[in-house]
Amino acid sequence: METAACIIDVNKLNFYYGKFQALKDITLCLKPHKITAFIGPSGCGKSTFLRTLNRMNDLIAGVRINGKVLIDGRNIYAPDMDVVELRRRVGMVFQRPNPFPMSIYDNVTYAPRMKGQSRGLDDLVERTLVRAALWDEVKDKLKVSALSLSGGQQQRLCIARALAADPGILLMDEPCSSLDPVSTLRIEELMQDLKSEYTIIIVTHNMQQAARVADYTGFFLSGELIEFGDSNKIFTKPDDKRTEGYITGRFG
Amino acid sequence: MRPRGTGEWLAYGLLYLSIVLVTLPVAAIFFILVSRGYSAVNWEFLSSAPRMGMRAGGIFPAIMGTLLLVLGTIAIALPLGIMAAIYLSEYSSRGRLNRLIHLAIVNLAGVPSVVYGLFGLGAFVLFLKIGVSLLAGCLTLALMILPVIITASEEALQAVPQSFREASLALGATRWKTIWNVVLPSALPGILTGAILGVSRAAGETAPILFTAAAFFLPRLPRSIFDQVMALPYHLYIITTQVPNIPQKVQYGTALVLVALVLLINASAIVLRSYIRWRRSW
Ligand SMILES: Nc1ncnc2c1ncn2[C@@H]1O[C@H](COP(=O)(O)OP(=O)(O)O)[C@@H](O)[C@H]1O
Ligand SMILES: [Mg+2]
Numbered sequence: 338m339e340t341a342a343c344i345i346d347v348n349k350l351n352f353y354y355g356k357f358q359a360l361k362d363i364t365l366c367l368k369p370h371k372i373t374a375f376i377g378p379s380g381c382g383k384s385t386f387l388r389t390l391n392r393m394n395d396l397i398a399g400v401r402i403n404g405k406v407l408i409d410g411r412n413i414y415a416p417d418m419d420v421v422e423l424r425r426r427v428g429m430v431f432q433r434p435n436p437f438p439m440s441i442y443d444n445v446t447y448a449p450r451m452k453g454q455s456r457g458l459d460d461l462v463e464r465t466l467v468r469a470a471l472w473d474e475v476k477d478k479l480k481v482s483a484l485s486l487s488g489g490q491q492q493r494l495c496i497a498r499a500l501a502a503d504p505g506i507l508l509m510d511e512p513c514s515s516l517d518p519v520s521t522l523r524i525e526e527l528m529q530d531l532k533s534e535y536t537i538i539i540v541t542h543n544m545q546q547a548a549r550v551a552d553y554t555g556f557f558l559s560g561e562l563i564e565f566g567d568s569n570k571i572f573t574k575p576d577d578k579r580t581e582g583y584i585t586g587r588f589g
Numbered sequence: 590m591r592p593r594g595t596g597e598w599l600a601y602g603l604l605y606l607s608i609v610l611v612t613l614p615v616a617a618i619f620f621i622l623v624s625r626g627y628s629a630v631n632w633e634f635l636s637s638a639p640r641m642g643m644r645a646g647g648i649f650p651a652i653m654g655t656l657l658l659v660l661g662t663i664a665i666a667l668p669l670g671i672m673a674a675i676y677l678s679e680y681s682s683r684g685r686l687n688r689l690i691h692l693a694i695v696n697l698a699g700v701p702s703v704v705y706g707l708f709g710l711g712a713f714v715l716f717l718k719i720g721v722s723l724l725a726g727c728l729t730l731a732l733m734i735l736p737v738i739i740t741a742s743e744e745a746l747q748a749v750p751q752s753f754r755e756a757s758l759a760l761g762a763t764r765w766k767t768i769w770n771v772v773l774p775s776a777l778p779g780i781l782t783g784a785i786l787g788v789s790r791a792a793g794e795t796a797p798i799l800f801t802a803a804a805f806f807l808p809r810l811p812r813s814i815f816d817q818v819m820a821l822p823y824h825l826y827i828i829t830t831q832v833p834n835i836p837q838k839v840q841y842g843t844a845l846v847l848v849a850l851v852l853l854i855n856a857s858a859i860v861l862r863s864y865i866r867w868r869r870s871w
Contacts, residue, residue: 393759398682425761435752437771451762451770495756502760 343407344369344506344536345390350404352385352560354397359385361560363404367553369505372528372537374551374568376544378583381557383540384432387508390538391427392420408506425452428504432511434491436483436498441475444483444494448502461501469497470527489520496527500535507531509539513546525550544584548572556580622845629842638808643828644835648843653810654723654818655792655850658802661727661814662734662791667784669731670738671773674780677739678746679768698736703796705733710800724814726802733797734787741783745776778862785858792851795822821847 343366352360359382367373375383388394389406392413406413413423425448436444445462462479466472471493475486483494492512499507509528513521528537528550541547547554548568555565556577564571564580575581633647640646681687709729719725749772757767795803804817805827811818825843828835 391759393755396755396758421761421763424759429759431752431756431759433752435750435756437753437756438775447757447770448760448762451757451760451766498756498760 342366342368344409345538346405346407346410348405348407350386350389350406351402352382352389352394353401354385355399359560360389363562365555365562365565367536367538369536370532370534371552372532372539372550373553373555374547375538375540375555375557376542376547376583377557379542382560383557384510386557387429387510387538387540390506390508391424391429393429395420425502426504427506427508428499428502430492430495430499430507430509430512433515434488434495436486436491436494438482438484440480441483441486441494442479444498445501447498465497465501468500468531469493470523470530471497487520489516489523492516492520492524493527496524500531504535506536506538509537511540511542514542521546544572556583558583619848622841622848626838626841626843626845629836629838630845634842635846639806640808643806643824643832644839648821648824648846650807650810651819651821651824651843652846652850654803655821655847657723657811657818658726658730658798658820659788659792659854661723662730663784663788665727666731666734666738666787670735670783670787671742671780673735674739674742674746675768675773678743679764679772694736694739698740701796702733702794703799705729706796706798706800708732709797714801720815721801721803721817722815723802723811723818726798726818726820727814729797729801730791730794733794734791737787737790738780738783741786742776742780745779745783746772748779749775778866781858781862781865785855785862788854788858789851792854793822793847795820795826798823821850 345367347363347365347367350360350363351358363386375386377383385394389402390408390413394400394402402414408423408427411418437447439447442458442462445465446458449458449461463472463476466475471490474490475481475494483491486494492515496507496512513524516524525546528539531537539547539551551568553566554568554571556563556571556575556579558579564575564577571580572584575584635647635652636649637647638650639648677687677690681690706729709725709732713719713725713728714721719728753771753775754767757771758764762770798820802818803820803823807817807819821843825840825847828843829840
C-alpha cells in the first residue's frame with residue numbers, strides 16, 4: 338500500500354500495560370473515506386489498539402508505547418503533539434452509550450462550546466442530528482434530558498456529539514454491542530451514510546457486522562494483527578489458518 | 590416480612606432493639622427541649638439582647654453570631670475543601686504520598702475540637718495577631734470541618750462514572766474543562782452532603798470558638814470580622830454553668846433554638862441538594 342494514501346499509518350506499534358504486552362508490532366495503513374473493521378476474540382487488544390489512535394490510553398497509569406502512529410502524516414506521539422487537537426480530529430464512540438446527564442441540545446453542543454464557540458449552535462444541532470439520523474425523533478424535545486432516550490437513540494446522540502466536534506476520523510468501539518437488532522441496523526446504515534465525509538474505524542465482535550459494513554477488515558489475536566485486507570477477501574478466502582478458524586466459528 | 594424460626598426471631602429482635610435504642614434518646618432530647626423550653630421562646634426572646642446578667646431578655650446576638658460563624662466557616666472551608674478534593678481525586682497520581690495525605694486527612698477528622706481551639710488561639714489569634722474575633726473563629730472552625738468536606742467531596746468525585754470523563758476528553762475538552770463541566774456538576778449533591786455535615790458540626794461546637802471568637806457577653810452585633818461575637822453553644826454553656834439563678838426555661842429555650850437552627854440550616858441544604866438533583870435529572 339502506498340503511504341501517501343494513508344490517513345492513518347501505524348508502524349511497528351507495541352503497547353504495554355505495565356509488563357503485559359497488549360499490542361505486538363502492529364503495522365498497517367488505513368485509507369480515507371473507508372470503513373475499516375477490527376475483529377477478534379475478546380481480550381485480543383482491539384480496544385487497546387483503537388484507543389492508541391486518539392491517545393485515550395494516556396489516561397491509564399503505567400502504560401508504555403513504542404513505534405509510530407502517523408495521522409495526516411504527523412506522529413501523534415511526538416512530544417509537540419497537542420492531544421486536545423488530536424482528539425478533536427479523531428472522534429470516538431464508546432461501547433456503552435454515554436451521553437452526559439444534560440439536555441440533548443447540550444450534549445450535541447458540548448465539543449463546540451468547549452472550543453469557545455457560542456454562535457450558530459442551533460443550526461449546528463439541527464445539521465448534526467440530521468446527519469446522525471436522530472433529528473426527526475428528538476426535534477421537539479431538544480431541552481429534554483439525554484438520559485430519557487432509548488439505548489439506540491442515546492448511541493446515535495453520542496455519534497452526533499462526536500460529529501459536532503468536526504472530526505475527520507471516527508473511532509467506534511463495539512458501538513452496537515448493547516443495542517437491539519433494529520438500532521444496530523440503523524447505526525450500520527448511518528455509518529455507510531457518513532463514509533463520504535469521514536474515515537470510520539470500528540471494532541466489533543460481530544463478524545456479520547464487519548462483513549456488512551466494512552471495506553477493510555483486520556483480525557487481531559493475542560495482541561497481534563494476524564491478517565488485514567479487503568473485507569471480501571478476509572471473509573471468503575483468508576490467507577491465514579487462524580483467521581479462517583475464527584470466521585468459521587471454530588473459536589472466539 | 591415476618592421472620593420464621595428462633596434464630597430469625599432473635600436477629601430480628603436484636604436489630605429492632607438497636608433501632609429503638611438509637612432513636613429513643615434523640616426523641617427524648619427533643620421531647621425534653623420542647624416541653625421545657627418552648628414557653629421561653631417568643632419573638633422578644635429571638636430578637637432582643639440578653640438583659641439583667643443574662644437572666645432576662647433574649648438571645649439575638651448569639652443567634653446572629655452563630656449564623657455569621659457558620660456562614661464564614663462555609664465560605665472558607667467549602668471552596669478550599671472542594672479544591673483539595675479535586676486535586677486528590679483528579680490530578681494527583683494514586684501513589685504513596687497520596688495515601689499518606691489521605692491518612693492525615695482522615696486522622697484530622699478525629700482530632701478533638703478543643704485541640705483545634707488551642708491551635709486557632711495559637712495560630713490565628715496570637716501568631717497572626719487577628720485577635721479574638723469572628724474571623725479567627727471562622728478560620729478555626731473551617732480547619733475543623735475541612736476533613737469532613739474533603740472526604741465527602743472526594744467520595745462524590747470518585748463516584749462520578751469514568752465514562753463521563755472519557756467522553757469529555759475524547760471530545761477534545763481539556764482536563765480542567767472536563768472537571769468543571771461534567772465531573773463537578775455530577776458530584777455536587779454528594780459534595781453538599783459533606784457541607785451539611787460540616788455545617789452541623791460548626792454550628793454546634795463550643796471548644797473551637799471558646800478561645801478564638803466567642804464573647805462572654807456582648808449585647809450587640811459584631812461591627813466587623815475583627816470583632817468578637819456571641820455564639821449559641823457558648824452562650825448555652827455560660828448560662829447553664831456560670832450564671833446562678835437563671836430560669837430553667839431560658840436554658841432549655843436556648844438549647845431548643847440552637848437545635849432548631851442547626852436543623853433549619855441542614856434542611857435548607859437538603860432542599861438545595863434535592864433541587865440540584867431534580868434539575869439534573871429533569
Ligand atoms: N487498563 C488495563 N490494565 C491492564 N490490562 C489491561 C487494561 N485494559 C485491557 N487490558 C488487557 O489488555 C488486553 C487487551 O484488552 P482490550 O484491548 O480491552 O481487548 P478487546 O477490546 O479486544 O476485548 C486484555 O488481555 C486485557 O486484559
Ligand atoms: Mg474491547
